[in-house]
Amino acid sequence: MVSLILILFVALMQPGLIARTRARLSGRKGVPFYQHLNNVGVLLRKDPIYGASAGMVTRLAPVVYLGATVTAALLLPVGGFGALLSFDGDIVLFCYLLGLGRLALMLGAMDAGSSFQGMGASREALYGAFVEPALFLVLGTLALVSGQIRFDGLFSQVVSGRPEMFVVMILMMYALFKIVLVEAGRIPVDDPRTHLELTMIHEVMVLDYAGFDMALITLSGWIKTALLSIIGASALASVLEGTAPVIVLLALMFALLIGVLESTMARSRLSRNTTYIMTIVALAFVIFTIAFLVMREVSIG
């Protein structure tokens, strides 16, 4: 239960931290730290509005998205605090719960029947398909170095104290940071602040959602970002003998880094995104190979 509370804490703090970092770096005072919570609060009190062509799928999608994401959250332990559910192979379920959420959102977008949403869904499908191998390779590496195929023990049983492993985990955190950028739709992959529908990926999919449904989608997005950040943080913490507070701080660091990145660089051309995501996959594969060699104690040269 504590782990779930910590995940929600990270999920609710990250958006504020990103906004505050961006505001400070652009020389502005910025909105209050809790503004994003107020916004969602307002959305939660509003009724959703549906377009004329929207059917059942549109109504179901936000619920399925939130349900899948929260279920995924039940599987993830934070530091010493165990997950609510744990069984062999839960890391696979975790990945596909995130996948289910994505699928629900894509179907919801297409159900709206607008060319904009269709465009967004097609982009999301492409990038989702590319980023999935990267996530699996990262989790696979963790399974390899810990000998576990469940989250319980995935981080705690990592052979620590070896400098090689420290390098592997630093790289792993970097790869997960990039996965977070893709999954959360941040610069350089997507721009959550833009008003230009033609350039959007995630935002254009949810263009027709309003009120309560929009709040669910927003919350799910935050939780998803928090989950992936915590995996990255846990990976590094595993070799530092770090406990839950360290993991939470590292996960919040992800938000800080996103803020810095978004203040100082431009978004990539959409056609470059595929290359960008393939680079993450390649990086994940390199990490896997290094971990494999280290575990087998193969020395090169």
Place this chain on the structure above:
Amino acid sequence: MGMNAHWDKTMNRWLKIDPREGRVSLNELPRLAYAELYDDLNRCLQDENFHVASYFGVTVPEGVLLICLVADDASGGVWLASYLYGEGGERILPSLTAVHPALHVFEREMTENFGICFADSPWNKPLRYAHDRADRRQSMNCYPFYAIEGEALHEVNVGPIHAGIIEPGCFRFICNGEQIVHLEIMLGYQHRGVERLLRETDNRLRQTLLCESVAGDSAVAHGSAYAMLVERLGQRPASEVLELERAIALELERIAVHLADTGALCMDIGYQLGQVACEALRTIVINTTQAWCGNRFGKGLIRPGGSFYPLTDGLRTLVRNNMEEVRRRFAEVTDDLLDSASVLARFEDCGVLTRTQALRIGAVGEAARASDLKRDVRASHPWGPYGALIVHEPVMAAGGDVFSRLKIRLGEVMQSISYVNTLIDRLDEIPEKSPRPDYTFPLAPSALAFSMQEGWRGEIVHVGLTDAGGRLCAYKLKDPSLHNWLGLALAVRGEGISDFPICNKSFNLSYCGHDL
């Protein structure tokens, strides 16, 4: 000189006017047969120094008179001729658009307003659905969009209501996946009937206000064009002080909009640093204009015959200091933009308008200069302090892409800042002040006058005609957007649809300037 003599001979049926004069009596206006007009235009437009500055119909007692102004960038001259529609019996005219696509806007407008039929026009669609169009059955709801059949293609419609706080316009894309195959832009939603309102009122203050509102970001440029035109018709040339002040206002407007556009381009690629820096600088510039005349966009500053807001010593110091501040800080922004790999990756080779395309569609102003086509009224048809105190050498770029259009902006901000300083230095040498505005001086009867200005977007042309009683009976104005919208449609072909917004922003064309 040899070339000029050659053209003088070829265009011997036309009336050549010095653009600094800009006025003729209607009796002197040559009236050609359509075949002559067609031949001469066809021939002279093959020389790229020539372009049609304005070509429009006017209702006269005998029918519809088509008046054409051809500008020659090499000699700085303007040629004038007219043709009475139907004279000689022909009702169906051969279209010049078929040979020179740049004329499509003019011919489409004539067809729309007067029902003039151009036989072989390749693209004679309604231009803006004017209130007083000839065929009221044509309506925006059934605009004949171009369509391509194909399994792989799909259409995306954007607008007329847009996500940002911008004007309405309808963009119809034909896409192959993410790639744009074709874009057609349908405008007219902002049509207010400016030209009709102008000729229906005798109140010259109201006319000034109308011209200031043709395009909100070009209030000074259109206001100055109107003031200059009326002063020419009234034979009341502006004093040097007045001309200097107008030029300062025009350059301030250019600086402000270029800064805003640079910031907006950064915003559209999600580059926050460039965006906030440029927004802050733009505020300094428009606040300077506000301190001068009480309005950040310079409305109220330009008036025929004089000015209510002399640039006092205190204001001159303010302008100088602010220009220095902007110059210093914008130099940093420029360096940063040109150094950022992620920014260059977005702008370079994106949305290319080739020089040939720019020439064929008659692109003007900043968009033309970014495609290596030198079109700048300040250099080719200078007025006031231009050509004398300021010998203008246009900033040019060759790429024709978004980056080239950005570079033009970066260069012109710096250039205009130095012009403002030069103009103020000259102003300091003149003791007298500009006179008060005058809305009542009489205008020459049965005359035609025109004025040309280089607004920040490009060439602005106003043409006015007076009747026998000396009242404005016809007014034709042209915003550079009229030509350049087609440039945008061509530039995005083959680009990803997600890059359309930055291509659009790099042109930053006016909807209401087009729709009038």
